[in-house]
Amino acid sequence: MNLKELSARLGLSQTTVSRALNGYPEVSEATRKRVESAARRYDYRPNPGAKSLATGKTMAIGHVIPVSTRHEIVNPVFADFIAGAGEVYARNGYDMRLTVVPDDDEDHAYREIAARGSVDGIIVHGPRPDDPRVKLLTEIGLPFVVHGRTSTQDETINWVDVNNRRAFERATNFLLDFGHRRIGLVNGLETMDFAMRRRQGYCRALEARGLALDPELMAAEEMTETSGYRAARRMLAAPAPPTAFLASSIISAAGVRRAITDAGLVMGRDISVVIHDDDLGYMKNGEDEPIYTATRSSVRAAGRLCAELLLDIIAEPGQNPRHLLLDADLVLGRSTGPAPGGAGG
Amino acid sequence: MNLKELSARLGLSQTTVSRALNGYPEVSEATRKRVESAARRYDYRPNPGAKSLATGKTMAIGHVIPVSTRHEIVNPVFADFIAGAGEVYARNGYDMRLTVVPDDDEDHAYREIAARGSVDGIIVHGPRPDDPRVKLLTEIGLPFVVHGRTSTQDETINWVDVNNRRAFERATNFLLDFGHRRIGLVNGLETMDFAMRRRQGYCRALEARGLALDPELMAAEEMTETSGYRAARRMLAAPAPPTAFLASSIISAAGVRRAITDAGLVMGRDISVVIHDDDLGYMKNGEDEPIYTATRSSVRAAGRLCAELLLDIIAEPGQNPRHLLLDADLVLGRSTGPAPGGAGG
DNA sequence: AACATCAGCCAAACCGCTTTGGATTTGATT
DNA sequence: AATCAAATCCAAAGCGGTTTGGCTGATGTT
Structure with a gap:
């Protein structure tokens, strides 16, 4: 079911149906109700490709997951981070797009993603001190949030980090x-x-x-x-x-x-x-x-915060860079005690 | 840089440029070279939305990652599985699309993904015995591979599993x-x-x-x-x-x-x-x-195999269902020995 | 009664790509 | 020289949405 069919069935123009579904005011409440119920009945979903073509927004966020070239491992915190970010995307109608890349080829991956324009924003994982990706993304003008910091350019970019x-x-x-x-x-x-x-x-x-x-x-x-x-x-x-x-x-x-x-x-x-x-x-x-x-x-909470920050930036561009510095709790467990035969505190 | 600009610069029609870049034979080798080098110089990438709209293919595979509602955990094997599958996608120009979903809402998530038509295929994770998602996807006609089995419908669907x-x-x-x-x-x-x-x-x-x-x-x-x-x-x-x-x-x-x-x-x-x-x-x-x-x-190897199988099915639909049953190795470590005071083997 | 205003709807253009159905040129054939 | 086929290239029609710029008829104003 696409827009054309749906509007034909309703005896309305595509314009009106599109507007009704996207909450524009130029449509009477009566028709809006009618359109919405028909859309539900026929299980209509706008084609994402067409929509992105028309609006210029892709409703997708890109994540690049680096895989250690030396040991072929992918950082296990990603699963939780992604779970946190994914929650936020789901709530806001966004898609998550993953690219798995050897960690010596990340720059290329980001460049690629940016050039294809298949995402509205990017979350940068595992930043190195003075990371070149930051400069790259800034130049390109693609909104991004760094999970962690890059030591040098901290003031000018958006990040979420633990202290x-x-x-x-x-x-x-x-x-x-x-x-x-x-x-x-x-x-x-x-x-x-x-x-x-x-x-x-x-x-x-x-x-x-x-x-x-x-x-x-x-x-x-x-x-x-x-x-x-x-x-x-x-x-x-x-x-x-x-x-x-x-x-x-x-x-x-x-x-x-x-x-x-x-x-x-x-x-x-x-x-x-x-x-x-x-x-x-x-x-x-x-x-x-x-x-x-x-x-x-919690790295999952960090994932949530990163995603929320990024969506916010996308919705309202041109704000000042924002930083979230999270303080870790110090929790007491059973793995610590006084130094044996030590001088004491 | 889009097709129109690129072809204008080259003094060629969009048709010719598109054909040159997609390897069609109706274009002389000389022009093809010229087009390719220009595309490289201007860092041209076809817009994925437009491409998917025109071709009907999205060049993306969907993964639904269930999060345990009871304990808020996401299965740690996903990181490795995704790394394996991601490798294969990257090699073949495919995108990976992730959806994170509470595990009591997975059906809805699959239905949603299928209705939006934003992927060419799906990998089903964590199948339950007699899983309803299998019937759903079969009805919809979206290609899919199950990582694991569903006990009952095994013969009719594609899967990769460990014995x-x-x-x-x-x-x-x-x-x-x-x-x-x-x-x-x-x-x-x-x-x-x-x-x-x-x-x-x-x-x-x-x-x-x-x-x-x-x-x-x-x-x-x-x-x-x-x-x-x-x-x-x-x-x-x-x-x-x-x-x-x-x-x-x-x-x-x-x-x-x-x-x-x-x-x-x-x-x-x-x-x-x-x-x-x-x-x-x-x-x-x-x-x-x-x-x-x-x-x-190796679950990472399973990820690779699942992805390869799925891409194969997408490329050549209508094949008989295929199954890969992997045998686990039994490796000897230092955690086992004879039963203490036991009768012996 | 004449006129402006506005709510409600629509036709058509546009987004960037692929692909159909020619058009033109070239080279070989007779 | 006329004919035909092959090689190249192109204009235009989609794909499925959104959005601009009207158009119509009802209401309110003077």
Whole structure:
């Protein structure tokens, strides 16, 4: 069923039917009711291609999902982020368009998407410090929101981010207060902006207490169980092993935990662990009481916020850039305790 | 840059330029070269809306991602599945369109997608036994491939599935051969077709040896760490605890493992664990040597196969229904051993 | 009664592409 | 030289919507 048929059946012009359905005032309430009920009866849906051609809007948002070229993995937070964003799109009649791309080819993918003009806006995932995609999209003039930040051009663009530095500074201070002096950082790849900030928070807390930074206690790898395991095992095997770990995700924390168990230690008693918890649906940090002490910030909520912000920008262009800096909660779990034989807080 | 401008610049008609770019023979090689180089120079891309309007094809595939209404979780295998399918789409110039939907509203979502006609085909996720979506899509005539099976209409439709029954039957036999007699099944929700088949495989193996089925040893919940933990803890606390577990995913296995550790037992020594391993990129089952003994089948590969099959069907309609039944590998890890004090295999 | 106003509707143009049905030119054939 | 076929190219008609610029008839004003 298309517009032509529908209007023929109604004995009306296409103009009137289109206007009736799109809420224009030049149509009497009586006819509008009649048109709407007919549209429902015949299950009429405007063809999206035709509509986009006529209006210039595609009612679609593009997401580019980078796949790590090195390890063929796609970041597991995407599932939750997408779920959050998808909710918002569904509520607003928007479509989500996904492109899966090796992470060394992202620029090309964005350029491609922009040139084809098949979306009204883009959400940028996994920004690097000083990310070239930002300049690209700004030049093109395609509305976009960055999930995370890019360090340099922050003022001029729209983004939603967790206050990663603050979160890790707090987590580190928490451990320091417990008397821990050697804290192992099991971070994500520090080519990612968020991982860089987390390390900054960690370092800042240590330096504020006049503690030296030990490169042996800082790992930066993909956030997988295996990487977490390897990093923690290496640190634990060193002459001066850490008494606590700070892990960048609940998944790498699983590896950290395995290394701890392997070493014959008990988490929460012999050794403390604090994680950053993205509050993933399928990887909850416990139920009522958290398993791990954590800095927590829901990535699904971030997805929602990014999508809402983007739709808002599309609806009302020309606003000043907007930023949402979310603070992570510090939740207490059973994975932390005083440093064994430590000096105390 | 659109066709009209491009052809004006070239001093050719839109017809000729369009034909040159789409590989039609009615155009001399010389002009084709000229057109192609101009298209490249001006970075011309045909407008997808216009193209789809003119051709009737959208060059897009729809995926509906159900979100559990009960626990707000989206199945973590999607990330990998989508990565696999996305590769194939990218190679073939197709777009992926995602819709995120509460899992009690999926039918409506499919109907909506079909009515709007914004995709050339659909991949059906998470089929239930005798799933109504299959009938719906068949009626509508939209090409589709099911990831998994629906038990009843299997012969008439296209699907890609792992031989789940066989996999779990083999896994159970493996444990039985080791002398285990009480094996706890930590399954996914058995409203899912794949989970049902897994239980069937488990039961069949037990019955083949004349062993009674104990409902206390069968759990069927969402495949989260927490659910796995709860199920395993309950079973371990029972009067006659299991000496082995069969877990439906590496994530619920993490919970099983936590319950085992909590009970003061050592996995692989005191108690055995076999898992089904979807070979998720961010949740690898070890590196060289698997952590868990597992039935392994890459969900990412399944995504690739589903997409390839669907594109094939779209390109050549009217073929007989095609089925791909993938066999899972049984890989040996360090999580299994003989039943303690058991009768031996 | 003459005129302006306005609500309600419509015909036709347009969005950017593909494709049908010629038109023109070229080269070979007789 | 006349004829025919093949090779190239083009104008125009869709595809299914939205939107511009009228047109008509009823109402209100003077």
